[in-house]
Amino acid sequence: MTPISRTIVITGASSGIGKALALRYARKRTVLGLMGRSIARLNKVADECRQLGAAVQVAVLDVRARSEMEQWLQDFDNRTPIDILIANAGVMAGRPTDAAIESSPASNALLETNVLGVLNSIQPVLPQMMARRRGQIGIVSSLAAFVPLPDAPSYCASKSAVLTYGLALRNALRQSGIGVSVVCPGYVMTPMMQQESGWKPFAIPPDTAADIIVRGLRRNRSIIAFPFLFALVTRVGGLLPDSVRRWTMPRFTVGERTLFD
Numbered sequence: 001m002t003p004i005s006r007t008i009v010i011t012g013a014s015s016g017i018g019k020a021l022a023l024r025y026a027r028k029r030t031v032l033g034l035m036g037r038s039i040a041r042l043n044k045v046a047d048e049c050r051q052l053g054a055a056v057q058v059a060v061l062d063v064r065a066r067s068e069m070e071q072w073l074q075d076f077d078n079r080t081p082i083d084i085l086i087a088n089a090g091v092m093a094g095r096p097t098d099a100a101i102e103s104s105p106a107s108n109a110l111l112e113t114n115v116l117g118v119l120n121s122i123q124p125v126l127p128q129m130m131a132r133r134r135g136q137i138g139i140v141s142s143l144a145a146f147v148p149l150p151d152a153p154s155y156c157a158s159k160s161a162v163l164t165y166g167l168a169l170r171n172a173l174r175q176s177g178i179g180v181s182v183v184c185p186g187y188v189m190t191p192m193m194q195q196e197s198g199w200k201p202f203a204i205p206p207d208t209a210a211d212i213i214v215r216g217l218r219r220n221r222s223i224i225a226f227p228f229l230f231a232l233v234t235r236v237g238g239l240l241p242d243s244v245r246r247w248t249m250p251r252f253t254v255g256e257r258t259l260f261d
């Protein structure tokens with residue numbers, strides 16, 4: 001049997017950035033664990049990855065389902081110890097056009113997916129990674145973590161939460177041999193973003209995003225923020241007084257979604 005060189009788990013691998021990451025990592029002697037809710041889309045990505053030489057296992061799981069996530073991740077890790085885990089699955093939603101604020105069910109579902117879903121993806125594998133004293137964790141946040149968009153308070157809050165969680169976890173694990181990187185993309189032209197009608201400065205394709213993320217994880221960067229210029233503007237913008245910053249906000253719109261069935 002050919003020896004395995006690397007095992008990578010990606011949540012939200014059925015589409016967009018997760019799919020691009022799966023294809024970017026797919027090669028011989030690599031085992032991929034690909035997670036998502038859509039079996040059809042996951043199988044399509046898995047087939048493409050197998051054609052590139054990777055061994056693939058798919059898991060049809062909702063990241064909000066804590067005990068199912070724990071069981072699958074621990075079983076998978078027992079069979080093939082995970083080297084890289086990327087908690088990428090996420091949803092984006094904002095206020096309906098005819099309302100001033102988001103609906104409460106949408107906010108709850110978004111925070112459960114984007115925040116608790118990240119914890120459910122990472123926490124089950126940490127004890128085993130710590131025992132092995134190796135591993136790399138990637139948490140997909142957003143540049144929206146730095147800028148509170150009035151159309152999408154819950155989305156921005158969810159991305160700030162996982163940014164802070166990831167940076168704190170990175171320091172907690174500093175002596176343990178495990179790296180933690182927080183990924184903060186700007187606009188990436190995935191199905192999620194294609195649904196948005198607002199202004200999308202510096203938008204990049206998913207393949208370019210995947211290249212930047214893979215490079216950043218390899219270097220164990222604390223924050224992988226891109227594209228460079230937009231990341232700089234956004235992070236500086238986040239430091240502006242609210243009275244100044246709010247004049248720049250109206251061009252960035254996020255509409256309501258029905259992603260929580």
Ligand SMILES: NC(=O)c1ccc[n+]([C@@H]2O[C@H](COP(=O)([O-])OP(=O)(O)OC[C@H]3O[C@@H](n4cnc5c(N)ncnc54)[C@H](OP(=O)(O)O)[C@@H]3O)[C@@H](O)[C@H]2O)c1
Nearest residue numbers: 012014015016017036037038062063089090142188190192
């Ligand atoms: N695109 C951007 O411009 C951008 C910018 C900043 C940050 N991000 C972040 O990047 C990540 C990926 O987004 P994307 O743009 O690639 O969006 P996407 O094309 O819509 O992909 C989202 C992925 O997350 C999965 N997912 C969503 N909810 C899930 C759940 N409850 N359980 C399991 N899987 C779930 C989806 O799979 P199923 O539908 O099969 O469940 C899909 O594979 C998200 O965290 C997003 O917030 C994106």
